[in-house]
Amino acid sequence: MRLELDHLAVAAETLEEGAAAVEAALGVALQTGGRHAHFATHNRLLGLGDGLYLEVIAIDRQAPAPGYPRWFDLDRFSGRPRPQVWICRTGDLDGFVAVHPGAGRAVALARGDLSWRMAVPETGVLPFDNAFPAVIEWQGDAHPAARLAPSGCALRRLVVAHPEAAALAAALTHVLRDARVVFEPGAPALRAEIDTPGGLRVLE
Secondary structure, three states, X not given: OOEEEEEEEEXXXXXXXXXXXXXXHHOOOOEEEEEEOOOOEEEEEEEEEOOEEEEEEEEOOOOOOOOOOOHHHHHHXXXXXXXXXXXXXXXXXXXXXXXXXHHOEEEEEEEOOEEEEEEEOOOOOOOOOOXXXXXXXXXXXXXXHHHOOOOOOEEEEEEEEOOOHHHHHHHHOOOEOOOOEEEEOXXXXXXXXXXXXXXXXXXX
């Protein structure tokens, strides 16, 4: 059972606000994403190369509200747009959830011809105050990153901060080996350092 970094989610109170903030911070334009009917959210996307991408995600106020908590703790999200969750892919979601039940239960999802399963806690809140990664298992060969135009951007480093950073790292060290992911003690937060055509930029 292995995890690989898949994408980063920047949350915002509205999709327009989030997209504007990320575009201003990185100096590049986002691409159209889509809607997630199951959780009543929508997104816009940015390719980061190396099979990675970034999504800006927000509650879709035009969609009926679900009768259960949304993923990525979006029901409680407020304030400025910022990295909210990091997402890792696996080829054995059921095996991962069996070892880490706090990651949530597997939910089958789809958008257009993309389909996947993701572990989502019933509360919408991931372990370690959302510093634990959301885990996804793509169904089939289709993946959003392969469809995104080159942006000239690449993830240099993802800093995952939490007061129990050592325990968080220990929970993942046997399945995730990615030098770009760094765990540091501190208040719960994510910091994405991204190389762009205009130089190194930071989302935090």
